[in-house]
Amino acid sequence: MSIIAQYVMNGAMLGMMYALVAVGFTLFFGVLDVIQFAHGDVLAAGAFAALAVWLGLTRLGVASPALLLALVVVAATVATALLGAAVARFLVLPLKGAPQLNVLLVTLMMGTVLRESIRLFYPGGSQPQLFPALLPTSSVALGEFNLRIDNVILLAAGTVLIAGTSLLVTRTRLGLAIRAVAQDEETARTMGVDFRRIVLLTFALGSALAAFAGVMDGLYYNEIFFGMGLLLGVIGFAAAIIGGLGNLYGAILGGFFFAALQTIGAVALPFASAYKDVFAFGVVIALMALRPKGLIGERTSERV
């Protein structure tokens, strides 16, 4: 029983990270119809920015864990928001009107540049880096299962972020503009919507969510490394596709769905848990073949 609870908790943590990454992909696709393939590496840059800020603050003598955590999260969020907006401003928007494959290629290359920059320029960046435990490490015993407080906090924070993003998109003036641009850019502009500004804000928002996923990853595994964005990026992209690219709720569901597949692959199947990714991606490939437009088709659902 406690083993199952353990796996469910682990799956929920992974699902939350994937959902946060997938929401970014889906938002970017919504406003510009592009795939931002550097998204995963923006996430890694955010995690390393968080680590660097933590190192700097501890050297300055800041000891309060709560203050450290808050500053680390803010630093990672601001860094990735700026990075994401810069990708939009200097790489994606100038290519507007060019074939979409070009955007894909440029962002793919940008991802490699970011990844290699972390490896080359971050001190010791080619090796995995220890990420500090900034959350309480105590746990609550529920029968035989030990519920870790830090995991609960991360899940709650992730839920708040996703719910906040959803409210922002569906209930605010900015969200209305984002959805209008997603549906018909030109008509949105004739309503007075500043298209470029909305694109930059959307990229900043989506990238900030990825930063949180990066910090979450670091806090959960106590380790980050320069290539961490690669797999998270591919999984987040897969989750967004499963959910019907452009569909906010689909992306969230897709993230948890992929984590569920991995968990099933690790627990319920008669081979080593190292094969969990092979299993999960295999299922996604099969689903793609069966339902080429994603599990939740864009046509029947509300696009961002």
Added chain:
Amino acid sequence: MSALLQVENLFAAYERADVLEDVSLSVERGSITCLLGSNGSGKTTLIRSILGLTPPRRGRVLFEGADITSWPTHRIVERGISCIPEGRKVFPRLTVLENLRLGAYLERGPEVIAKRLDRVFAVFPQLDDRRAQLAGTMSGGEQAMVSIGRGMMSAAKLLLVDEPSLGLSPLLVKENFAVIRRINEQGTTVFLVEQNVHQTLSIAQRGYVLSKGRVAVQGSAQELLENDRVRQAYFGQGAPR
């Protein structure tokens, strides 16, 4: 009366077929001015150029005397030009209320927005009952109401209306023209682009006929009605519609 909008020697092209060659015209403050012309005569390109969607190759667009040529679209809209686009262009996966709300995107005061919504619902009571319906699930006539209502939501000084009668039944066309006239009577200058000559000239004070990218005829509505060349220019592409 003074010119609210002036187009001076405009050259522009949109999708090759729709070209403007040296078009000059002006829209007087407070008027309904119309632009007639068949498909491919350059009407769409002219509207797009005024809105900054298709920057002209040469020439100027002046609004209230200020040169707004090739400004970004949202700044032109901020300055006081809004439009009811050709083909209605409602946001299909937004509700009626959200569509209308976007018409007043530049307005931030909730009271002002509520007041303008009331004005739209007074004209189109049908929309009031369907605030929460997705616009894409509505009939063409209903979408036209959303599109016109959305145009009414802005506080624009100049409203560009692009082919409001396209694809609508004669009864709906008549109703929509009455609404456009009402908007004008409430103080908004209207630049009306149409193919429907008689209805249009019955509400407009002045008009221009565009043919093959040039202004073929211009004058008061009365003069245009009586002008032999209007029919000729209007059906210039051959087959009458």
